[in-house]
Amino acid sequence: MVDATDLADREITRERLDQASSSQFAAQGSCLKEARSLLQRLWGYEDFRPLQEQVIQALLDGRESVVVLPTGGGKSLCYQVPALLKSGLAIVVSPLISLMFDQVSSLQEVGVAAAAIHSGLSNQERQLIAGQIRSGELRLLYLSPERLMTDRMLGFLEQVPLSMVAIDEAHCISDWGHDFRPEYRMLSGLKDRFPQLPIHAFTATATQEVRQDIARQLGLANPQFHVGSFDRPNLIYRVLPREDRDQQVISTIRRHPGESGVVYCLRRKDVDDVTMMLKQAGFRALPYHAGLPDEERHANQHAFLNDHVEIIVATVAFGMGIDKSDVRFVIHTGAPKSLEAYQQESGRAGRDGLDAECWLFYAQGDSALWRSLQANLPEEAQQTAQQVLAGMEGFCQSTKCRHRAIVEYFGQAGESGKCGACDICLGELTEVEDSLVVSQKILSCVVRVEQSFGADHVCKVLVGSRAKNILNRGHDKLSTFGLLKGVDLKVLRHWIEQLISQGFLERYGEYSLLRVTPAGRLVLKGVQSPRLLVANSTSFRQTGIAQVAWAGVDRELFEELRDLRRQLAAERGVPPFIIFGDAPLREMASVRPLSTTSFRQIRGIGDKKTSLYGEVFVAVISRYCHERNLAGDQFALRDQSQNSPPATVDQSPPIKREPGEIQKRAYELFSSGQELEAVAKVLERSRSTVAQYLEEYILDRGLQDGRPWVEKNEFSQIEVAFEPEDNRRLKPAFDRLNGQVSYEKLRVVRACLQNRGHWPM
Ligand code: ADP
Ligand code: ZN
Numbered sequence: 001m002v003d004a005t006d007l008a009d010r011e012i013t014r015e016r017l018d019q020a021s022s023s024q025f026a027a028q029g030s031c032l033k034e035a036r037s038l039l040q041r042l043w044g045y046e047d048f049r050p051l052q053e054q055v056i057q058a059l060l061d062g063r064e065s066v067v068v069l070p071t072g073g074g075k076s077l078c079y080q081v082p083a084l085l086k087s088g089l090a091i092v093v094s095p096l097i098s099l100m101f102d103q104v105s106s107l108q109e110v111g112v113a114a115a116a117i118h119s120g121l122s123n124q125e126r127q128l129i130a131g132q133i134r135s136g137e138l139r140l141l142y143l144s145p146e147r148l149m150t151d152r153m154l155g156f157l158e159q160v161p162l163s164m165v166a167i168d169e170a171h172c173i174s175d176w177g178h179d180f181r182p183e184y185r186m187l188s189g190l191k192d193r194f195p196q197l198p199i200h201a202f203t204a205t206a207t208q209e210v211r212q213d214i215a216r217q218l219g220l221a222n223p224q225f226h227v228g229s230f231d232r233p234n235l236i237y238r239v240l241p242r243e244d245r246d247q248q249v250i251s252t253i254r255r256h257p258g259e260s261g262v263v264y265c266l267r268r269k270d271v272d273d274v275t276m277m278l279k280q281a282g283f284r285a286l287p288y289h290a291g292l293p294d295e296e297r298h299a300n301q302h303a304f305l306n307d308h309v310e311i312i313v314a315t316v317a318f319g320m321g322i323d324k325s326d327v328r329f330v331i332h333t334g335a336p337k338s339l340e341a342y343q344q345e346s347g348r349a350g351r352d353g354l355d356a357e358c359w360l361f362y363a364q365g366d367s368a369l370w371r372s373l374q375a376n377l378p379e380e381a382q383q384t385a386q387q388v389l390a391g392m393e394g395f396c397q398s399t400k401c402r403h404r405a406i407v408e409y410f411g412q413a414g415e416s417g418k419c420g421a422c423d424i425c426l427g428e429l430t431e432v433e434d435s436l437v438v439s440q441k442i443l444s445c446v447v448r449v450e451q452s453f454g455a456d457h458v459c460k461v462l463v464g465s466r467a468k469n470i471l472n473r474g475h476d477k478l479s480t481f482g483l484l485k486g487v488d489l490k491v492l493r494h495w496i497e498q499l500i501s502q503g504f505l506e507r508y509g510e511y512s513l514l515r516v517t518p519a520g521r522l523v524l525k526g527v528q529s530p531r532l533l534v535a536n537s538t539s540f541r542q543t544g545i546a547q548v549a550w551a552g553v554d555r556e557l558f559e560e561l562r563d564l565r566r567q568l569a570a571e572r573g574v575p576p577f578i579i580f581g582d583a584p585l586r587e588m589a590s591v592r593p594l595s596t597t598s599f600r601q602i603r604g605i606g607d608k609k610t611s612l613y614g615e616v617f618v619a620v621i622s623r624y625c626h627e628r629n630l631a632g633d634q635f636a637l638r639d640q641s642q643n644s645p646p647a648t649v650d651q652s653p654p655i656k657r658e659p660g661e662i663q664k665r666a667y668e669l670f671s672s673g674q675e676l677e678a679v680a681k682v683l684e685r686s687r688s689t690v691a692q693y694l695e696e697y698i699l700d701r702g703l704q705d706g707r708p709w710v711e712k713n714e715f716s717q718i719e720v721a722f723e724p725e726d727n728r729r730l731k732p733a734f735d736r737l738n739g740q741v742s743y744e745k746l747r748v749v750r751a752c753l754q755n756r757g758h759w760p761m
Pocket of ligand 1: 046351
């Protein structure tokens with residue numbers, strides 16, 4: 001992992017850092033200032049997120065702390081930045097080699113001297129690291145808990161000036177959580193060996209018990225608790241009944257051509273089946289589950305992390321240790337056993353803060369499967385398991401905003417109002433017209449069968465089934481028999497679940513019989529009104545989040561830059577996301593920097609990355625612009641249209657962002673039928689910029705006809721040059737037309753074709 005020559009040219013030595021932080025004992029304010037300046041210089045980010053700032057202050061002050069931030073919340077910087085500003089070596093405890101490897105590579109990529117000691121190192125490599133520790137060059141040392149807690153390591157570290165211990169995935173110390181690791185318990189002994197050394201614990205796990213347990217187990221002295229919001233505004237949640245699994249999975253993947261995603265299955269067999277199915281359908285997919293030989297599992301994980309395949313199909317075994325930042329979708333082909341598990345698994349999407357989709361396809365049978373797996377648990381554990389399972393079922397059936405439901409489950413107040421990023425708020429589920437009457441019919445049927453039957457039976461009575469067990473009990477004589485004749489049984493079942501999740505019905509007893517709650521009685525009296533929904537899953541629109549995140553991004557250039565990133569990553573032996581995340585890549589594809597100076601201004605790119613990659617990227621971008629007669633260095637556009645990075649969710653929630661003023665004026669001019677050239681003149685913008693506006697305008701309005709920008713005959717000519725497998729790329733069509741048609745016209749036609757459904761969205 002750590003190569004001597006590599007370290008020598010990459011590291012930031014203590015001396016250089018000291019130039020940045022003139023004194024360890026500077027006033028607090030100026031410490032934060034130095035922290036910010038490091039952030040800008042090394043990482044190329046403008047500022048800390050609010051909670052990061054608090055945490056960094058606490059770490060600089062040596063206040064022990066427990067930090068809870070969701071995946072993608074930016075935990076690593078919270079300890080990495082202070083580690084560079086404080087004197088002494090920072091120890092980072094991490095459970096898995098793969099996690100250490102990614103962190104160390106990322107640090108080295110921005111020019112920080114960091115290393116990990118693990119079983120895979122040669123003696124010589126170990127010696128090299130030890131030397132760097134003694135000389136004070138190394139700033140962060142990553143260790144597993146079991147390695148740190150050996151007498152030998154502790155003895156060695158006692159002779160070295162240390163700044164702090166940061167414990168990553170700290171919830172592993174608690175057996176209250178779902179990821180308990182006995183090795184983590186050994187960390188309880190840290191305080192005995194290093195009573196003065198501040199310890200900071202980091203986790204994404206939410207529950208209060210776990211947080212307290214972490215502090216207790218580690219023996220933290222009066223720790224500060226920093227708890228961030230559990231909402232992940234960039235994730236778009238959709239929860240649908242599973243109907244045709246394979247079809248549902250395929251059409252979801254088609255929304256993400258060329259992008260990375262995870263498909264979770266409940267059972268190994270499903271993993272194998274789905275992988276096979278996807279391969280046959282022409283996708284690059286690999287399986288991952290605990291039943292595969294170690295080697296194959298590792299190879300498959302490696303292929304996914306390094307973008308050799310787009311899709312990994314997995315059981316829950318695939319998870320911790322994956323910090324690939326550009327996972328653009330997570331599909332669940334069945335409901336997990338708890339909402340906590342769902343949050344963790346779906347949370348692997350969009351760590352980079354960019355839009356990502358989380359689709360959950362559930363069925364009644366999922367819960368039954370979990371119950372059967374939990375049947376052997378001790379009584380108490382079984383009860384808890386069933387409780388959390390019920391929480392998951394409630395989530396599936398609920399008509400509440402998904403973001404809000406998740407946040408509230410973890411005990412935080414959810415935002416009221418529409419999130420713009422879930423099926424409920426996007427209106428993809430429509431309300432049944434006479435919800436109240438339908439609900440009353442269902443509830444009174446439950447009463448008529450004397451609250452002694454389960455959902456299946458109630459449904460059968462309502463649709464007027466002549467099944468034996470209905471007739472035998474004389475339930476065909478009930479006044480509610482056949483009241484909802486013609487309604488699909490599945491839909492009816494769904495409504496019953498909705499009534500349960502809204503608290504109007506409840507299940508009781510061993511056989512899950514239905515009864516009406518006091519709130520349900522109010523419905524029968526017409527005092528309260530439930531909302532019943534049906535999924536109109538025919539069209540899942542592109543959400544505002546995705547539109548904004550892609551606004552102005554030249555997808556074709558983005559793809560070219562992605563190829564370049566993949567190539568560089570292979571040369572350097574690191575996963576592509578370590579080189580750049582998707583966020584800087586999208587910004588490059590929108591701004592098109594033409595010099596290393598402007599390259600450095602892309603958010604998320606610091607000094608080191610500019611010197612390592614600036615020239616190659618600028619070369620590709622310049623050629624691209626030249627070939628298409630496009631202007632570069634469009635910073636004004638970036639800053640004017642969105643005051644904040646085009647795609648991250650840091651500053652302002654992207655959902656609320658509107659097209660900029662100029663863009664709106666362009667739209668007006670287009671709608672009055674103005675030509676591109678004329679609009680460019682009026683707005684004093686380059687043709688290429690205006691061509692982008694035009695494409696967005698056509699997409700926004702759903703236009704399917706290219707006039708007046710492309711005449712009918714020409715449109716037909718261009719249309720045939722676009723092949724669906726081009727993935728919206730312009731270049732193949734450009735080539736097929738022998739370079740005779742401008743990219744501007746190609747864009748117009750592409751947008752119209754997209755609106756006609758030529759490509760899956
Ligand atoms: P976590 O460990 O909490 O899951 P990471 O530390 O991996 O999160 O950070 C998630 C993403 O957010 C990374 O791509 C990181 O570079 C980015 N990030 C972190 N802090 C900032 C910041 N202040 N501004 C912009 N991006 C940031
Ligand atoms: Zn919502």
